[in-house]
Amino acid sequence: MTIQDLPRHTGEPVTVTGWIATLRVHARVAFIVLRDGTGVVQGVVVKSQLPDDVWELATTLTQESCIALTGVVRADARAPGGHELTVNAIELIGASDEFPIQPKEHGVEFLLDHRHLWLRSNKQRAGLRVRAEVEQAIHDFLYERDFVRIDTPILTGAIGESAGTLFETDYFGERAFLAQTGQLYAECACPAFRKVYCFGPTFRAEKSKTRRHLTEFWMIEPEVAFADSNDNMDLQEEFVSYIVARALERCRGELEVLERDLSMLESVKPPFPRISYTEVVDRLNAEQRPFQWGRDLGAVEETTISSWFDRPVFVYNYPREAKAFYMKENPDDPRTVLCNDLLAPEGYGEIIGGSQREDDADRLLTRIREEGLPEEAYDWYLDLRRYGTFPHSGFGLGLERTVGWITGRPHIRELVPFPRLINRLKP
C-alpha cells in the first residue's frame, strides 16, 4: 500500500512503509508524518489505545527513521493531505541518527554538502520530479515525430566547438576529452535515420560561477535532415511549448510546492517572437543602450531582449565571428550565419542554441582552418559532406536551464540530483 492510494481505503486497516518527515511527541499522543515517495500521511499514535511497547517505541523514534505504520485510514481535515492513520502497530525498519537537515533555513554550502540527504526535502523532490517529467516529455515528443535516439560517446578526441574548455583524461596513453556536445555524431546519424536526437550528459571545464552554469549538464540535441533554419525554429518552439504544457498538465502539485507563478508558463505557446541579431542591435541602440554590430550578445543584453516579450524569444543570424565553425553562412548576408538562440524569460538565459549546419565541404574546411582547429581530427566530420551531403539543422536544449525556468528555482544546481560545479565533486 502506498500513501497516494490511501484515500480509496478509508476505514480499512493498512500498512504503509516510509521515512519520518516530521515528528511531534506529546505526553499521551504522538504525530508521525510519514513520507513514502508517493505522498505523506500523518500517523496518530494514542497512548491510551495501545500496548505499552508500541507507545514506548513511538517516543524513541527520530526524524528520517524508516518505519512501517499499521493502522486504520481516516479522513480528517486537520491532517496534511486530508487523511490520516490511527496507528495500532509500528515496526522500526531502520533507525536514523540525528538528521542534519532540519525543517528550517540552511545555507547553500551546507545543503550541497548534504545533497544525498537534501534530496528528501519537499522542494527538492518537487524539482526533480518535474525534471523527470520533462525528460519523459522530451522522449515522447520526439518519439511521436519519428526521431530515432542516438547515443553519442562521452569519451572523445578533440572535437566540439572549441578546445580549452574540455575536461581532459588519459585514454590508454592517448589524450581524450569528455564530450561537450554530441551534435557532430548526431549529424552523422542523419543520413541513416533522417531525424535523430541524442540526450546525455555533457561536460564543460569553464570556470563559471553563476546560477545558470554546471560543469556537467544534460543536453538534448535533435538533428533533422532537409530542415532549414526556419524549420529548425518551428521545431524548437513546438518542442518547448510541448514540454511546458506537459509540466503544467502533470506537475501541478510540484509547481505548487515550488510556489511557481503559473501565469508565466501558460503564455508559452507558438509562435515565439523571432528577432534577428541585426534588429536587436538596432533596437538596443534606439533604446539608448549602445551596442556595436559584431559583438556577441552578453548576459545584460539577453535580459533586455527577453524583457521585450512575454514568452521565450528567438534571436537569429548572429555574426559569423561570434559563432561556431559548423554553422552555415547566411546567403543573404555573408557576415552572418544561419543560427538561433532561444532566450528563456525571467533571466534564465539561453536554453537553446541551434543552427543550420554548413553542408559544403570546402566552406566547412575553410572555417575549420580559420578557427585554427586541428583539421585531422575532423576528417570523419568532413566525410559527411563528401558522401551525399544534404541540408540539415539541429539544436541543443539545456535540460537543467529549462527545468530551472519551468520550476522558477533560483539556481539550476537544484534541478540535477547531484550537481557538478566548479568546486564540487562530492557527494
Place this chain on the structure above:
RNA sequence: UCCCGCGUAGCUCAGCUGGUAGAGCAGACGGCUGUUAACCGUCGGGUCGCAGGUUCGAGUCCUGCCGCGGGAGCCA
C-alpha cells in the same frame, strides 16, 4: 582570470564608534490529549576561517592567505 559580498555554537544568525561570547532552532532531561517548523522549563555546547600587524586591550581596525556565495567573461 577579474569585480562585489560573506566566514561567530551541530544549523540559521545577532554582536553598534575596540572593553569579560549571545539568541533561536537542534540535542539531553522534565512537563503537556490534536500537534502542523507545537509549546513551557532546565542543562550541556565556542581555536569568533587561518596567519601576521596596530593597540593597555581585537569577534570588531589593517595586511596577506584559505573557503564560500553572486556576477562578468564563456556557454546550454
